[in-house]
Amino acid sequence: MNKNLRVKSSEYIDETNRISFKFNGKTYHGFKGDTLASALLANDVHLVGRSFKYHRPRGIMTSGSEEPNAIVQINPNTNRTEPNVRATEVEIYEGLEASSQNCWPSVDFDIGGINNFLSPFFPAGFYYKTFMWPASFWEKYEFFIRHSAGLGKSPTSSDPDIYDHRNIHCDVLVVGAGISGILAAKNAAKNNFKTLLVDEKNELGGSTVYENNEFNKINNKTSSEWLKKEIEELKNIKNLEIKTRTSVAAYHQYNYLLARENLTDHLEAKDKTNKIRQRLLKIRAKKVILATGALERPLIFNNNDRPGIMLSSAIKKYSEFYGVACGSKNVFFTNNDSAYESAMSLYNKGINVKAIIDIREQSESKIVKKVKEAGIKIYWSHSIVDTTGYKRLNSISIMKLSNDGTSVTGSKISISCDCLGVAGGWTPAVHLYTQSGSKLKFDEEKKIFLPNQNTSEQISVGSCGGDFKIDEIIKNLNQKLKDTLNINETDLDSIKVEIDQENSKRNIWLLPSDKPLGKTKPFVDYQNDATAKDIKLALREGFRSIEHVKRYTTTGMGTDQGKLGNMHALGIIADTAGVKMGDLGTTTFRPPYTPLTFGTIVGRNVGKFFDIFRRTPINDWHVENKAEFENVGQWKRAWYYPINGETMHQAVQRESKAARESAGILDASTLGKIDIQGSDASEFLNRVYTNAWSKLAIGKCRYGLMLNEDGMVYDDGVTTRLGENHYIMTTTTGGAANVLGKLEDYLQTEWPELDVYLTSVTDHYATASLCGPNSKKILKKIIPDLDLSDENFPHMSFKEAHIGNIQCRIMRISFTGEHSYEINVQASYGKDLWEKCMEAGQEFDITPYGTETMHLLRAEKGFIIVGQDTDGTMTPIDLQMDWIVSKKKYDFIGKRSLYRSDTMREDRKQLVGLLTDDPNIVLEEGSQIVSELNQNPVEMLGHVTSSYFSPNLNKSIALAVVRGGKGMMGKKLFVPMENKNINVTVANPVFYDEKNERLNA
Amino acid sequence: MFLINCPYCGERDQQEFKAGGEAHIERPKQPTELSDDEWAEYLFMRKNIKGIQFERWNHAHGCRKWFNMVRDTSNDEIKAIYKMGEKPPAQ
Missing domain, CATH: 3.50.50.60 (FAD/NAD(P)-binding domain)
Known part of the structure; x- marks a missing residue:
């Protein structure tokens, strides 16, 4: 080995630029312009890999992206490693390393090679047939099958590129x-x-x-x-x-x-x-x-896969383009004139061409005559019946083809050679x-x-x-x-x-051997080791559709997608089944034509750009104050603010108590905000919300529930009337974009006659929600000239005011049940507003709280969160929110569906409160609820949707949806868990301040 | 990936659009007058045709306008695009 087979300088190879690279740990040299394949061939290395199923030694077959055999691992054990790369496409550079795949311990001595000798036991569908029983053994089979399969290794560290x-x-x-x-x-x-x-x-x-x-x-x-x-x-x-x-x-x-x-x-x-x-x-x-x-086609004959057997066109390219001889004793096997061009290319460079085996009876073209003149022996009407050489071709045997091309006759001639170029025509x-x-x-x-x-x-x-x-x-x-x-x-x-005139060709999809088909190995799909006899077996077993034969035999299913052999597979099927190839059709050619890296597909969308995220204008303050964050839609929201090493539970308990006992502050900037204007704005709200809006006074706020046309709760939020024809609607954080889309849809398609304009202003405002019994005193300090009396500024009303020069919109609304204000300012003033509130609240120990505390506080009040306590199957009636559904309005989105027989069923899942008998046990959200423990199978009545330990009530509370729950008040139920059953009692979902006295405290 | 000719913006890539299901299903003007079956017909029943289908599309990442499309679902050929409220083209 390590012979130099460089034959002639080529303008595409820079022989002044010598490059060293490693293949399977050994150092070789090539030149700038070489591919890994051409450089290896120049070093007389043909054996580059092992086949997938039989672990047969395989060499470089082609010079392009259609390569089925020479697939290698590039730069193994580095973070730039890449498996399944075609050596014919890799341009070499100083320091390149590559190694063979699918072989152990090495490509020269591969233990899996034993499969080759066991191959009579591995016909098409072997895995399907063998590992079927006993069914329970599949997991054990799978372990070994997975280990013996697999081409290449994926990188284990992150991609630096x-x-x-x-x-x-x-x-x-x-x-x-x-x-x-x-x-x-x-x-x-x-x-x-x-x-x-x-x-x-x-x-x-x-x-x-x-x-x-x-x-x-x-x-x-x-x-x-x-x-x-x-x-x-x-x-x-x-x-x-x-x-x-x-x-x-x-x-x-x-x-x-x-x-x-x-x-x-x-x-x-x-x-x-x-x-x-x-x-x-x-x-x-x-x-x-x-x-x-x-793409040049190979020819399908017995043992047509040995290292040294290549496409004739590839041999020509290596010789002419790379200046490399693929062998020193070359033979060609052809059904058309292409091989003669390749033979002349070698001959002209002084490379030995021993013979051309041609399955045609003759050809009169000028190039054929030229080959004859060169003294190269041509065997007309002959076919190769076998080849020898395990890791490198060393001889072929040929016999005379019968006239119909289905059998061989006469005596066998053996020709020694180290490289065979096959030319089966062009696809x-x-x-x-x-x-x-x-x-x-x-x-x-x-x-x-x-x-x-x-x-x-x-x-x-x-x-x-x-x-x-x-x-x-x-x-x-x-x-x-x-x-x-x-x-x-x-x-x-x-x-x-x-041009040279002759263009004759003789097409035989499967060339005969002197041995019966069952004793030969004519490979059709080199990468997946599918042979002609596998295809015939599939047909014998009843497969007819080309798509089925493909899957059963795995023909064309490798990383090369069968670029070389698919046509032969079709031809063999057509010949065997006696149908026309045109009627048979082809399998589907799916993208990508050649494999893509994940990096290319993903592009820049990695790391922090993997999924875009949104931050509120107050975000910097949360970061400085060591908040933990959670993702809500695309938003990063402050989740809780641990101090002195608190756990989440400890922080949330502290924040929840502080909000009810003195004052808390929440960044509510993420709530969706839609500005609604136009002379029909009130009518529009009447149609999209379940309750009535026409009589809402300017400067007042109202909670609204929005349904889908199927009657299920879609979104909720408070809408404020800013003027005669002007409202500002708030939506849930996650629902903002969809709500806007839905409203636009109705306006454009169902009610184009309405004079209404919608603008998303979510990002325009920052919102601080100030809550707790001292919230009024804090707001008074910030805006001394605003009359905060209940008469002037009652619950569910709105004021415009100024904090210094900053204009702000203040809504006295509450999601916690406490006296509270939502202060909205232009987004760029958000952090300033927040800091003013913190400063003014200092004497009241104002406590910033995050989304977790917000969830806990509203759960104490039994307020739902759309998407947590609802899941697209809950009507307002199921939520025990009948009070918000107008009986007077003729129509609104979803109204008719509330009177469908299915939505009126008494045994629908309904929202209830749940109290654990042991007040210290906190239920897991999502856990199942049953009434009988000894049933089999046990009937599931519902599940827990929200669950917390309430520091203000000093007990565990939960919201749940339970079938027929409305009629179960006080009923004992069970929450079965892995190791225990938890006893619970159905309760009113409003756990705290049922009479809403604290809103005006 | 379709190339969709938005009637307001011109040709744009499909990724700017959102498909909105079957077109020309009008919301009943008097839902309360309808039987459960009639309401269900409006609410749930949609065609899934192999061939010419009338669809709603929305230029969600553009002008946000809804419009109608006639598409051959067997080969994804867009046969026509017209604005909301306009009559579908004759077949």
Whole structure:
């Protein structure tokens, strides 16, 4: 090993820039421009991985993103490690490390390799059939199956890289920068279309830049020479943006495409830092030109998976583009002329080509004649029946094919070789095309699926559109460009093309062997180890749909999505079942075309940007005073303010007592606030709330309950009449946006005749809620000239006032049952207001309290929290809030539903209070409530919705919803817990100050 | 991801919009006159068609206007968009 197989300098490889990298712990050298695959091949390393099921040694098969075998772990054991990366796509850099996957202890000696010898026992559906019984053993089976499966390791520490998203709008998006893509982009841009050209490779030109077949000429130059000049010209074209290392992952409806732009993966570690690693491009294109090319097909024959067996086109690319010989004794196996081009490429560089095995009877093309002249032995009408070599191919056996191609005859010839190039024809890369929703049709003559019915403004050009020969490509591209861009001339009009004429092909999906199928291993899906006999077995067992066969055999279900073998799977199914391939259809091509990293998908939405959050204008004070926070919707709300190492329970008990005994203050800025104006504002409120609003006097406040049309409680809050046609509505913190949306919906769609204007002003105001028996004295200190007497400023009323120069709106409303004021100021004055209250309240030991204390205090009063004590299935009647439902109003949202037979049932779940017999036991919220302990199964009557230890009552209190609860006052029930049953008694949900005397205290 | 032509703002990405269910279901003017079954018909019964469907959409992260859309649910082709209160286009 470690031979140097570098054959000739290539302009794409910088031999002055030598790079060392490690593979499986061993150091190798390559050059700038190499991929991991080309550098390994240059070092004569073919064995790079083990297959998934049988752990068979596998080598590099391709030179692109379709690679099924050479998938590696990049930079193992670092925070930049990435599994399932195709070695054919990794550009090497100094310090790169990579290792094989799916092998233990090493790729050279892999214990799982025993599966290969046990393979007769692992047919398709093996797992489904074997691990079925006894059913209870599944957990044990699963442990071992999970351990033996799995490709690669995910990183265990956080990703150090930055990812980004970018939106792009363009007139024309060209996907793929081979000859067709380049010509399409050039002509689109020249005709003033804003054009974006993307290609997954680091260099433009696709396969044409190393296409040196002397019999195919464009304007009297070889196609590679000619195209390089065209590429040179692209630089000077306006309106054209070019992105290399950019792979289109998904093509959605309405020409919306996602592409991954790779920016730093090819750089050394020191150059990666503080740069964007990958960028997700979200592209909306008016027109899409797909120029995604074609993938070479392998041939399906016995033991066609050994390291050293590669696609013929890959061998050509390694030789021409990377200057690497993949072997020193090369043989090709083909059904068309492509392999001859690869053979000539090697021959011209002085690399030994021993033979070409061709399943056709003959070919008259110039390139074939050239090969004959070169003295390379051609075996016509022959097929490979077996190969040998465990970790590297060392020989093939061939036999004569029968005329019908279903069997082999004559004597076996053995040819020793270390590299075999297979050429099974070309499959248009229609993956993106079908993702867009467009439909394919099968061309029976060419044996390929071709674009047929486009669903959006798009065209497929070049080989992905079914044109393989350069003259057809240019002619059809020219016409399609004129049609789709609506232009009269292109610079393709003047191109002169000469081509080699012969284009014969003989298609046999599964090549015969001298052994029966059952004794052979013709792999169809290399990554998932699905063979032709697995597919036939699936058909014998009754599977017919291609989608079912795929899932049963796992054909096409690997990380490569079966880019190489899917067509053969379809062909074998069609031949075996005796149906036409066109009738069989294809499996669905799902995005992404090549895997995306999670980082790319997530972009900048990580860390503190993972989910946006909102802070109140008073937030800094809470932080300075060591509040603990909780998330309420997107808001960060002060939860409680522990002092001297208090637990949450201790802090909440202290805060709750202080609020009732002297004074407390709460940041209520997060409540939703909607400004409602217009001559029909009162009528509008009448329709959206359950109670009546017309008679509410200016300067008064009213609590309202809002239902859904199904009669269930949706939101609640206090609304204040500021003027004749002007109200300010408050909503729950979490419900603000939805309530506004719902109100707008009714106004725009059901009641457009109403003169009402809605404005969200949630963020415009900061709100401090001052509560407790001393709240009045504190407010008096802040606003001495405001008359706070009950006559002038009674409960449920509103005043405008000034604190210094700051204008404020004060509502005397209460969510705690205490005498309290909600003071609203312009948001920017929020912290100032808060600090003034704290200062004025100092002599009363004013206590800031958080949401937890607020919840406790309102629970003592039996006030509901929508979303905690309700869950979208509670009517106001269920909540024992009949008092708020107007009987007089003709209609309001949800009214009719309150009289449906179902909502009028007596045995609905209804809100009640619960008291534990032992006052020290606090129930768990969510725990279940039953009346019988010895029933089996026990009937669940309801659950606990709110539960606290009340310091003011010195006992545990709870709210609960209980079936038929209204009629159960005083009834004994049980809350069964894991280790004990808790005895409870149904009680009035108002636990504290039932007569509301404290509101005016 | 649809490209939706908001009748007030022009073409915008689908992520700016919210779908609002079947269109042309008018809220009864006199709900109290309806039987339980008639009310349930309005409240719960919605079509789920494979093919041409009339839908409400809201430009929630834009002008916040509601409008109607005719969409072929089998291929997501948007056939027409028209304002609230306007008559649906002839089929």
